[in-house]
Amino acid sequence: MEQIYPENQNKCRLVKANPESVRFLLQYSKSLNIVNHKGMKFENNLN
Amino acid sequence: MQLPAEDPILVQNYISGDEKALEILINKHNQRITSFIYSKVLDRAIAEDIFQDTFIKVINTLKRGAYNEEGKFLPWVMRIAHNLVIDHFRRNKRMPKFEGTGDFNIFSVLGDDKLDAERQIIKDQIENDLGLLIEELPDDQKEVLIMRMYRDMSFKEISENTGVSINTALGRMRYALINLRKIIEKNNIVLTN
Incomplete structure (x- = not known):
């Protein structure tokens, strides 16, 4: 089969967020508590 | 061999209180989302910040029970990331950065808007x-x-x-x-x- 794709088709750089960023997000998620009271949602950050 | 869990299941588990599901979701899509952001902003630190902001929005929405994109988790996250990238460029347009070198004094070309x-x-x-x-x-x-x-x-x-x-x-x-x-x-x- 004819090669129709250019050789340098994927030159974009693959990057990943640092493990610290991921850890921060997980800790943020654990600390975030949303309370529903009479139809209103209150955010608490329990650090 | 155990197949990796699908996004809708992970999202549902996370909403039900399983924090581990969020970790799996983040790690699963980390490279794709960060690379997407990086391809637009071309700055590692900014890409990192936008990645964090994206997932903060994701976490808030999921915890609030406001997520209703059944079965389309990644496109939804990508859209949030895309919007944040646009916000970033809008902010920078309003507040352009200039990196001077050597003896160049930025204040010789940048005035102060305030009146004397x-x-x-x-x-x-x-x-x-x-x-x-x-x-x-x-x-x-x-x-x-x-x-x-x-x-x-x-x-x-x-x-x-x-x-x-x-x-x-x-x-x-x-x-x-x-x-x-x-x-x-x-x-x-x-x-x-």
């Missing part, structure tokens, strides 16, 4: 004089001009508030400006800073 004390006094005087001139206008024109210029109301709002048609409000505004100019010319008043 003298110009501020002149500006205050002009505003004060203008206030007195507006008082000279007929009541109907004065009312429209104040609503438009000082309260930033649209002509539709003005017409609703004054009980006249939009065209009448526009006409009153036009005559207010014409009359103001006449008063200014008649009294040889200079209103410039």
Whole structure:
């Protein structure tokens, strides 16, 4: 089969967020508590 | 061999309180989302920040129970990331960065928007004089001009508030400006800073 794709088709750089960023997000998620009271949602950050 | 869990299941588990599901989701899509952001902003640190902001929005939405994109988790996250990238560029456009080198002094080309004390006094005087001139206008024109210029109301709002048609409000505004100019010319008043 004819090669129709250019050789340098994927030159974009693959990057990943640092493990610290991921850890921060997980800790943020654990600390975030949303309370529903009479139809209103209150955010608490329990650090 | 255990197959990796699908996004909808992970999202459901996370909403039900399984924090581990979020970790799996983040790690699963980390490279794709970060690479997408990086391809737009071309800066590692900014990409990292936007990645974090994206997932903070994701976490908030999921915890609030406001997520309803059944089965389309990744496109939804990508859209949030995309919007945040746009916000980033909008912010930078309003506040452009300039990295000078060597002896170049940025303040030689960048002015301070704030007026100096003298110009501020002149500006205050002009505003004060203008206030007195507006008082000279007929009541109907004065009312429209104040609503438009000082309260930033649209002509539709003005017409609703004054009980006249939009065209009448526009006409009153036009005559207010014409009359103001006449008063200014008649009294040889200079209103410039």
